Amino acid sequence: MPTTLLDTFTKQVMRRTTPYFPHQLAFMLDSPVHRALSNPPRVAEQLDLTGSECVLELGPGPGLFSVEIARRIPDGRLEQFDLQPEMLDKARRKLEGAGCRNVGFHSGEASEGLPFADNTFDRAFLSAVIGEVPDKAACLASVHRVLKPGGLLIFAERFPDPDRLSVAELRRLAEPAGFEFLDTQGNIWQDVVRFTRR
Numbered sequence: 001m002p003t004t005l006l007d008t009f010t011k012q013v014m015r016r017t018t019p020y021f022p023h024q025l026a027f028m029l030d031s032p033v034h035r036a037l038s039n040p041p042r043v044a045e046q047l048d049l050t051g052s053e054c055v056l057e058l059g060p061g062p063g064l065f066s067v068e069i070a071r072r073i074p075d076g077r078l079e080q081f082d083l084q085p086e087m088l089d090k091a092r093r094k095l096e097g098a099g100c101r102n103v104g105f106h107s108g109e110a111s112e113g114l115p116f117a118d119n120t121f122d123r124a125f126l127s128a129v130i131g132e133v134p135d136k137a138a139c140l141a142s143v144h145r146v147l148k149p150g151g152l153l154i155f156a157e158r159f160p161d162p163d164r165l166s167v168a169e170l171r172r173l174a175e176p177a178g179f180e181f182l183d184t185q186g187n188i189w190q191d192v193v194r195f196t197r198r
């Protein structure tokens with residue numbers, strides 16, 4: 001994904017009063033343009049789900065990817081964790097509307113720990129989130145704790161999110177936290193970067 005002059009501009013325009021994407025603007029994440037850029041079915045494929053996994057979605061926002069993920073684990077469970085309860089309400093409405101019942105909703109600050117037991121999850125998915133988290137190392141330490149050894153950590157980072165991280169930046173964060181780089185797939189709009197938990 002290239003860094004462009006538009007990035008600098010976007011960072012200025014989107015400079016916000018909060019360090020996170022405000023729920024009042026959630027409609028932008030659900031817009032047809034954003035949906036086309038992010039291609040949820042294609043990204044969900046990268047989670048390599050077989051049907052019974054336990055998946056953590058950190059920072060689901062209004063749930064752009066959530067239905068795709070929940071439907072791929074009919075015998076598993078999706079747990080969503082987001083700072084903003086208003087975002088979780090939007091995701092919940094979307095999931096319930098799609099008939100997904102295998103989902104839990106949890107609100108909190110990811111830098112301060114995750115309310116799950118050690119080795120709970122087979123997958124952890126973070127789309128356009130880690131760049132907003134104030135203490136990224138603490139967040140990834142918590143993700144490492146709740147992921148099973150051999151579990152997958154999947155990041156999606158995309159233009160024009162002003163907080164997006166490059167593949168190199170993700171590796172600099174995740175590798176010292178105990179994750180091994182697996183692969184990356186992407187186009188000019190979006191990188192999907194996968195690690196396994198050591």
Ligand SMILES: C[S@@+](CC[C@H](N)C(=O)[O-])C[C@H]1O[C@@H](n2cnc3c(N)ncnc32)[C@H](O)[C@@H]1O
Nearest residue numbers: 020021059060061064082083109110127132133
């Ligand atoms: C830009 S939105 C991305 C939403 C969705 N994943 C997507 O790709 O469309 C970032 C989400 O992460 C959440 N978030 C940001 N910082 C967080 C933190 N420190 N702890 C938990 N959630 C956080 C925000 O509330 C927001 O819902």
